[in-house]
Amino acid sequence: MITSARNQFSGEVAEAKHGAVNDEVTLRLAGGQEIVATVTSESARRLGLASGKKAVAMVKASSVIVMVDVDVSKVSARNAISGKVTNVTKGAVNTDVTVTDDTGLAISAIITNSSAERLGLVVGKPAAAIFKASSVIVAVDG
Known part of the structure; x- marks a missing residue:
């Protein structure tokens, strides 16, 4: 995957809190740091964001x-x-x-x-x- 986002952090989902509209997803990086993302519930479902899922967090x-x-x-x-x-x-x-x-x-x-x-x-x-x-x-x- 090649993107224009300068900041790309690989890790795995440590926690996913589901809401009616948005979900809060915590991605744990290899060094133990955590990045928190808010995504729509539909996107979280489509991406299969659940504990243990490997994912990448990107920030411009x-x-x-x-x-x-x-x-x-x-x-x-x-x-x-x-x-x-x-x-x-x-x-x-x-x-x-x-x-x-x-x-x-x-x-x-x-x-x-x-x-x-x-x-x-x-x-x-x-x-x-x-x-x-x-x-x-x-x-x-x-």
Whole structure:
């Protein structure tokens, strides 16, 4: 599977909470991290999302928010990965930032140059990559 999503995380479904309209699916990655996705109940059924099912979570880099000096337990987004900035590439308008946690999980974000400057993003700076469960696309083989 080849997609344009910069962030692709393979794992298996650890939990699926079924609802009338949407399901909440928790995907556990090899390093133990969890990515939470909200998908329609119809999509969860069609994809067969149940505990133990192998799946891939995808998040566009433009859907990732980068924060510094924050307690990630106090943000409303379900997905918050704390780590350090491991890459900063400034373009004409936007900056490509990578935040990597202590297990090596890397999340790419595209943010404005002014935001990168305001946050003082440099390689080695502690930061968090945050994205909503509704920003996660789930895929399975088959």
